Amino acid sequence: MRDKLLEVREKALKNLSDVSDLNQLDDIRIRLLGKKGELTSLMKGMGKLSKEERPAMGQLANEVRTAIEKEMEKSKTRLEQQALAYKLKKEKIDVTMPGKASRIGHRHPMNIVIEDIKNIFIGMGYEIAEGPEVEDAYYNFTALNIPPGHTARDEQDTFYVDGEGDLLLRTQTSPIQVRVMENKKPPIRIIAPGRVYRSDEVDATHSPIFHQLEGLVIDKGITMGDLKGALEVFAKQLFGEDTKVRFRPHHFPFTEPSAEMDATCFGCGGKGCRICKDSGWIEMLGCGMVHPKVLEMSGIDSSVYSGFAFGMGLERVAMQRYGINDLRLLFENDAKFLKQF
Numbered sequence: 001m002r003d004k005l006l007e008v009r010e011k012a013l014k015n016l017s018d019v020s021d022l023n024q025l026d027d028i029r030i031r032l033l034g035k036k037g038e039l040t041s042l043m044k045g046m047g048k049l050s051k052e053e054r055p056a057m058g059q060l061a062n063e064v065r066t067a068i069e070k071e072m073e074k075s076k077t078r079l080e081q082q083a084l085a086y087k088l089k090k091e092k093i094d095v096t097m098p099g100k101a102s103r104i105g106h107r108h109p110m111n112i113v114i115e116d117i118k119n120i121f122i123g124m125g126y127e128i129a130e131g132p133e134v135e136d137a138y139y140n141f142t143a144l145n146i147p148p149g150h151t152a153r154d155e156q157d158t159f160y161v162d163g164e165g166d167l168l169l170r171t172q173t174s175p176i177q178v179r180v181m182e183n184k185k186p187p188i189r190i191i192a193p194g195r196v197y198r199s200d201e202v203d204a205t206h207s208p209i210f211h212q213l214e215g216l217v218i219d220k221g222i223t224m225g226d227l228k229g230a231l232e233v234f235a236k237q238l239f240g241e242d243t244k245v246r247f248r249p250h251h252f253p254f255t256e257p258s259a260e261m262d263a264t265c266f267g268c269g270g271k272g273c274r275i276c277k278d279s280g281w282i283e284m285l286g287c288g289m290v291h292p293k294v295l296e297m298s299g300i301d302s303s304v305y306s307g308f309a310f311g312m313g314l315e316r317v318a319m320q321r322y323g324i325n326d327l328r329l330l331f332e333n334d335a336k337f338l339k340q341f
């Protein structure tokens with residue numbers, strides 16, 4: 001019995017040190033310690049021993065069992081660690097492998113132009129103002145010296161929202177001037193970019209939705225010289241230091257005197273090219289000294305304060321800058337087109 005126990009122990013320890021996977025380990029456990037296992041059977045045979053022999057053999061059998069169990073535990077830990085190390089090695093991520101690039105969106109050409117222009121004016125100390133796109137006829141027309149029945153109302157093919165002609169989609173950003181003057185004491189120095197609407201048929205140069213940017217400066221002693229200075233600096237910053245500007249007399253109901261400003265073409269520097277249709281000049285904006293009536297209607301004393309205003313279409317700036325020949329491209333959101341900017 002004793003020899004048998006020792007033999008079982010020796011064999012078991014040898015097998016366990018050789019074992020190379022967890023399944024084998026389990027087989028060994030069943031073969032030795034299972035219901036019909038070698039050690040289990042030996043222990044069952046204990047009853048056949050004499051009373052004298054039994055305690056010593058019992059003790060030895062227990063020792064053998066403990067030794068085997070301990071060794072099994074050790075092997076199990078060793079195998080588990082091996083398995084983990086293998087798994088870690090196999091599942092290693094190659095961080096140098098090129099990844100799948102996700103598509104990143106970017107700014108729309110109109111937004112690029114609006115941001116650039118905003119930054120130029122912010123640099124000159126202007127603040128950004130906003131107004132509603134659904135506007136009161138009073139702000140869009142009346143307060144800008146375009147009373148009901150004035151022909152200038154008919155020039156702007158307006159989308160009315162109500163049947164009375166009181167509420168409309170703003171046809172220009174100029175109503176924001178009025179809203180600012182009503183709410184803020186001079187000095188005022190603002191620009192107001194925004195979407196405007198006119199009932200136009202869609203073609204290469206017309207859209208019922210487009211963008212304008214309005215500017216307004218009110219303070220004591222503001223003159224046409226200030227207007228010219230500010231807008232010349234703006235044109236140079238937008239198109240380059242060599243840019244020259246010229247002012248042509250014009251008419252707007254809300255300014256007096258009024259003018260339109262042209263800049264030398266940034267494409268040819270004034271020699272004439274496709275961008276400027278060979279004239280050397282590009283039309284940039286409308287401007288003028290704010291009409292005293294407009295100041296008074298908005299609660300500003302025209303004997304104390306004066307100011308200038310200007311307004312420009314932003315699509316034209318984008319089209320000229322990027323050589324876009326069809327306005328519709330700016331609104332269709334075709335990714336193939338937009339990717340270029």
Ligand code: DAH
Binds near residue numbers: 174288311312
């Ligand atoms: N609101 C004018 C338009 O839509 C543009 C304009 C011209 C705005 C002269 C002004 C200005 O503030 O002074 O045609």
